[in-house]
Amino acid sequence: MDHLLHPDLRFVAQNVLGGLAYGSLLFLIASGLTLVFGLMRIINLAQTAFYLLGGDVGLTLVAHGTNFWLASAAAGIVTMVLGLAVYRAFLHRYHADPLTSLLLTLGFTLILDDAILAIWGGDPHSIAPPPALAGSVQLGTLVFPVYWLAVIVLSVVVAAVMFIALQRTMLGVMIRASVDDEEMARGLGVDVNRAFYVVFAAGALIAGIGGLLGGPITSAYPGLDGELTPLAFAVVIVGGMGSLSGALVGSLLIGLVNAFGKAMFPELSYFTIFVPVALIMAFRPQGLFGRKL
Amino acid sequence: MRARRHWTLVTAAGLIVALLLPKLGVPTFYVSLLTQTWIFAIVAMSLDLLIGFTGLVNFSQAALFGVGAYAVAIAATRFHVVGFVPALGLGIIAAVVTAAVFGLVALRSEGVGFIIITIALNEIVWGLAYQWVSVSGGDNGITGLVRPAVGPFDVSANTGYYYVCFAFFALALLLMLLIVRSPFGLVLKGVRETPRRMRALGYNVWLYRYLALMLSGAFAGLAGVLFAWYNQFVGPVALSLDQSTQFLIMVILGGIGTLYGQLFGAFVVVFLSNELSAITPRWQLILGLVYFAVVMYAPGGLVVLVPRLWARLRGRNIPVVASEPL
Numbered sequence: 292m293d294h295l296l297h298p299d300l301r302f303v304a305q306n307v308l309g310g311l312a313y314g315s316l317l318f319l320i321a322s323g324l325t326l327v328f329g330l331m332r333i334i335n336l337a338q339t340a341f342y343l344l345g346g347d348v349g350l351t352l353v354a355h356g357t358n359f360w361l362a363s364a365a366a367g368i369v370t371m372v373l374g375l376a377v378y379r380a381f382l383h384r385y386h387a388d389p390l391t392s393l394l395l396t397l398g399f400t401l402i403l404d405d406a407i408l409a410i411w412g413g414d415p416h417s418i419a420p421p422p423a424l425a426g427s428v429q430l431g432t433l434v435f436p437v438y439w440l441a442v443i444v445l446s447v448v449v450a451a452v453m454f455i456a457l458q459r460t461m462l463g464v465m466i467r468a469s470v471d472d473e474e475m476a477r478g479l480g481v482d483v484n485r486a487f488y489v490v491f492a493a494g495a496l497i498a499g500i501g502g503l504l505g506g507p508i509t510s511a512y513p514g515l516d517g518e519l520t521p522l523a524f525a526v527v528i529v530g531g532m533g534s535l536s537g538a539l540v541g542s543l544l545i546g547l548v549n550a551f552g553k554a555m556f557p558e559l560s561y562f563t564i565f566v567p568v569a570l571i572m573a574f575r576p577q578g579l580f581g582r583k584l
Numbered sequence: 585m586r587a588r589r590h591w592t593l594v595t596a597a598g599l600i601v602a603l604l605l606p607k608l609g610v611p612t613f614y615v616s617l618l619t620q621t622w623i624f625a626i627v628a629m630s631l632d633l634l635i636g637f638t639g640l641v642n643f644s645q646a647a648l649f650g651v652g653a654y655a656v657a658i659a660a661t662r663f664h665v666v667g668f669v670p671a672l673g674l675g676i677i678a679a680v681v682t683a684a685v686f687g688l689v690a691l692r693s694e695g696v697g698f699i700i701i702t703i704a705l706n707e708i709v710w711g712l713a714y715q716w717v718s719v720s721g722g723d724n725g726i727t728g729l730v731r732p733a734v735g736p737f738d739v740s741a742n743t744g745y746y747y748v749c750f751a752f753f754a755l756a757l758l759l760m761l762l763i764v765r766s767p768f769g770l771v772l773k774g775v776r777e778t779p780r781r782m783r784a785l786g787y788n789v790w791l792y793r794y795l796a797l798m799l800s801g802a803f804a805g806l807a808g809v810l811f812a813w814y815n816q817f818v819g820p821v822a823l824s825l826d827q828s829t830q831f832l833i834m835v836i837l838g839g840i841g842t843l844y845g846q847l848f849g850a851f852v853v854v855f856l857s858n859e860l861s862a863i864t865p866r867w868q869l870i871l872g873l874v875y876f877a878v879v880m881y882a883p884g885g886l887v888v889l890v891p892r893l894w895a896r897l898r899g900r901n902i903p904v905v906a907s908e909p910l
Contacts, residue, residue: 328696328700332696334696334699334700334703336703381876381880389695389696389699390641390699391879391883393699394829394832394833394836394875394878394879395875395876395879395880397829397872397875398872398873398874398875398876398879399872399876400872401826401868401869401871401872401875402868402869402872402873404868405866405868405869405872406869409866517707517824517825518711520703520707520825521704521707521708521710521711524700524703524704524707525704527700528700528701528704532696532697532700557715558715558716558717558718558719559712559715559716560711560715561707561708561710561711561712561714561715562708562711562712562716564704564708564711565705565708568689568701568704568705568708569688569689572689572690572692572693572701573688573689573692576692576693576697
C-alpha cells in the first residue's frame with residue numbers, strides 16, 4: 292500500500308488533518324470571541340484563559356473519576372458561571388466602550404492566569420483522550436489519532452448547533468437583530484440585554500468545553516492562553532469581526548496555515564499567520580464575511 | 585502667563601532634583617528603578633503621541649519597543665556592532681521599519697478594528713521572539729550585552745547610565761512637545777477629532793496616521809535600545825502583550841494627551857510592579873486588580889484624580905470628565 296502514497300502527499304495529508312483538528316479547536320474559542328465582539332463591541336481577551344481554565348477544571352474532574360464528556364460539560368459550566376459573573380459585575384457597563392472593556396478583560400486575564408498558576412502549578416498537564424477514542428487510524432502508511440477526527444466531528448456539531456440557534460430560533464433572531472442595529476432592535480421591543488447575557492455565556496461555555504475537548508491535542512499549561520490568543524485573533528480578523536461563518540472558515544484556514552507553518556518552518560510558525568492576516572487586510576479589510584466597521 | 589511661569593518653575597525644580605538624585609545617597613536599587621522610569625516614560629509618551637494626539641490606540645507598542653531592544657542585542661552578539669551611535673541608530677531604524685510594516689496592515693482599519701489588528705501583530709512579533717530560537721534565543725533571550733561608552737564617558741555603572749537615560753527622556757519630551765505644537769501636530773489633532781472633516785479639507789488622513797505611527801515607533805525603538813543596555817539582557821517578555829498593556833496603563837494613569845503626565849504613569853507602574861514582586865509571588869494578580877481600579881476609577885489619569893480627591897476632601901465634588909470616545 293505504501294507505494295500508493297507519495298511522501299509529499301503523505302506530508303500534505305498529515306498536516307491537512309492536523310490543521311483541520313487544530314482549526315476546529317480554534318473555532319470553539321474564536322466563535323465566542325467574534326460573536327461577543329459583533330454584538331457588544333467587547334474584545335474579550337480572557338476567552339483563551341477560559342479555554343485553559345476549562346482544561347484544568349476538566350482534567351481535575353477526570354482525575355477524580357468523572358467521565359470525560361461529563362467533565363468537559365462541567366468545565367464549560369464553570370467557565371460560563373465565571374464569565375457571567377464578570378460580565379454582570381463589570382463588563383456590562385462598558386459594552387459600547389471597547390477600550391475600557393478590553394482593559395478590564397486584560398486585568399481579569401492577569402488575575403485568572405495567576406489563580407490558575409497558583410492552583411494547578413506551573414507544569415504542563417497532558418490530558419488523555421477518552422479510552423474509546425484513544426487509538427489511531429492507519430491508512431497505508433498514514434497514521435493519525437482517532438481523537439483528531441472526533442474533535443473535528445464534535446466541532447462541526449457545535450458549529451451546527453450554533454448556526455441553527457442563530458438562524459432558526461426566536462432568540463437567534465433577536466441576537467441577529469441586535470447585531471445589525473441595536474437601537475432599532477431595542478425600539479422594536481427586543482430584550483437586547485438578555486441577548487448580551489446569552490451570547491457572553493455561550494462564548495464562555497463553549498471555550499470551557501473546548502478546554503477539555505482540546506486537552507489531548509494542546510494539553511494544559513500556564514501560558515497556553517497567551518499562545519492561543521494570536522491565533523484566535525487572526526481567525527477573527529480573517530473571518531470578519533462578528534461573523535460566525537467567518538469564524539468557521541477563518542478557524543480552518545488559520546488551523547491549516549499553522550499546521551503547515553509548524554511543519555515547514557518550525558521556528559517561524561507564528562510568523563506564517565501574519566501572511567493571511569496581511570493579505571486579508573490588503574484586499575478585504577473587513578474580513579472574508581465581515582461588514583465594514 | 586502666570587500658569588506658564590508656574591510650569592517653568594516646576595520644570596526647573598524637577599530638572600534639578602532629577603540631576604541631583606543619584607548624588608543624594610539614594611540607594612542604587614532606586615536609582616536603577618528611576619532609570620527604568622525614564623526609559624518607560626519615553627515609550628509611554630510615544631504611545632500618547634498615537635492615542636492622545638492621533639486617536640490611534642496601538643496595542644503593539646511593546647513590539648516596536650522590543651524590536652529596538654532585540655535589534656541592538658542581535659547586532660552586538662552576532663555582528664559585533666557595539667558602538668553607541670551605530671547601535672542606537674540600528675535599533676531606531678528597526679523599530680521604524682516594523683512600524684511601517686504594521687501601519688500598512690493595521691491602518692487599513694480604524695477604531696476598534698485597529699485595536700484588534702495591533703493585538704494580533706504584537707502577538708505575532710512576540711511569537712517570533714519566543715520561537716525563533718536560533719536568532720532570538722527563545723525564552724532564554726539574549727544575554728551578555730555591554731553598555732557602550734558615550735563619547736569619552738564610561739556609563740557602564742548605574743549612576744552614569746541613569747544620566748544617559750534621563751538625557752534621552754528630556755530630549756524625547758522636548759522633541760515630542762515640538763512635534764505636537766508644530767503645524768504637523770495640529771493636523772494630527774484634527775485627524776483625532778474628526779477624520780472625516782480633515783479628509784474633506786484635503787488632508788491625507790491615512791498618510792498622517794502612518795507618519796505618526798513611524799515617529800512613535802522611532803521613540804519606542806530608542807527606548808528599547810536603552811532598555812536592552814539597562815538590563816544587559818533582552819527576552820520575549822519585553823515585547824509581550826502584557827508589556828503593551830502596561831504601557832497603555834501608564835498612559836491612562838498619566839492622562840491621555842498630556843505627554844509630561846506619562847512620567848507619573850511610568851513612575852507609578854515601575855515602582856508598583858517592582859515593589860509588589862518583591863513582596864509577594866502573587867503580584868500579577870494584584871497588578872490585574874490595579875488595572876481594574878485604574879480603568880474604573882481613574883479613567884482620566886492621576887493628573888485628574890488628584891485634584892478630584894483633593895476637592896472631595898474639602899467637601900466639593902467635581903464630575904468625572906468623560907473619556908474620549910473611540
